[in-house]
Amino acid sequence: xxxxxxxxxxGGIGDEVEQDAQLDLGVYSHQVMxxxxxxxxxxxxxxxxxxxxxxxxxxxxxxxxxxSGKLDLLASxxxxxxxxPRHVVFHPSGKWxxxxxxxxxxxxxxxxxxxxxxxxxxxxxxxSLGREQALEGRQIACAIHVHPNGQxxxxxxxxxGFYEEDGLRLPHTNEDSIAAxxxxxxxxxxxPIQHIDVPxxxxxxxxxxxxxxxxxxxxxxxxxxxxxxxxxxxxSALMVYRVAEDGMLSFARLYEMxxxxxxxxxxxxxxLPES
Numbered sequence: 001x002x003x004x005x006x007x008x009x010x011g012g013i014g015d016e017v018e019q020d021a022q023l024d025l026g027v028y029s030h031q032v033m034x035x036x037x038x039x040x041x042x043x044x045x046x047x048x049x050x051x052x053x054x055x056x057x058x059x060x061x062x063x064x065x066x067x068s069g070k071l072d073l074l075a076s077x078x079x080x081x082x083x084x085p086r087h088v089v090f091h092p093s094g095k096w097x098x099x100x101x102x103x104x105x106x107x108x109x110x111x112x113x114x115x116x117x118x119x120x121x122x123x124x125x126x127x128s129l130g131r132e133q134a135l136e137g138r139q140i141a142c143a144i145h146v147h148p149n150g151q152x153x154x155x156x157x158x159x160x161g162f163y164e165e166d167g168l169r170l171p172h173t174n175e176d177s178i179a180a181x182x183x184x185x186x187x188x189x190x191x192p193i194q195h196i197d198v199p200x201x202x203x204x205x206x207x208x209x210x211x212x213x214x215x216x217x218x219x220x221x222x223x224x225x226x227x228x229x230x231x232x233x234x235x236s237a238l239m240v241y242r243v244a245e246d247g248m249l250s251f252a253r254l255y256e257m258x259x260x261x262x263x264x265x266x267x268x269x270x271x272l273p274e275s
Contacts, residue, residue, distance in 0.1 A: 130195025
């Protein structure tokens, strides 16, 4: 489901703009981003596994025009089975779009030559994982951000899925990490320069401080894990990393979070005006 709202002169959210009832929004719309030209909207739809009698869907990249707030589907592209696009981000130059592919743990690069329409196929394709050995359970690529200077890109990876043992629902603990890439300024190609482990489980979201000197990652929820013959609870947490001038990350601090039984899906940082 996607809704469009008008903005008031003061920036408040106004009335919803009615859309065509037949508008194709794909399966599991996951994010909406305005293109660098501000003439189109790019929406990755994650798709779904076979569930409740519904057939599996590979997901897609949907491109819409949005004059006067009315969405108009201009293009739709899917790829191989288990595509599962999750998040997109644009290079500050507007030349390239980067796509985090959840189910394949991939980072795809698309050309944005027109500024409004991504190329029909990726120009570069690389893994988001630091460990390529076989992993048990589900492994998921998540959030993605480009450094404001356009020289680096960051992508989160989280272990996913649970298994039952001795009456307990336990998480698979595979790779929870932040991947750092350098970006070729001529071609837009990302090259991995670091995979730094996250000292928690199920890292879903992260954000860069406006100064780009700090990165904060968050885990979804408290999870039980086996420990010393028993079970302990790993709490939700925020992890702070320093960002060096060469784009490399170094761990600074972990803050345990009480999410009051809710799921932590998103983190963000703002700079407050000085009083």
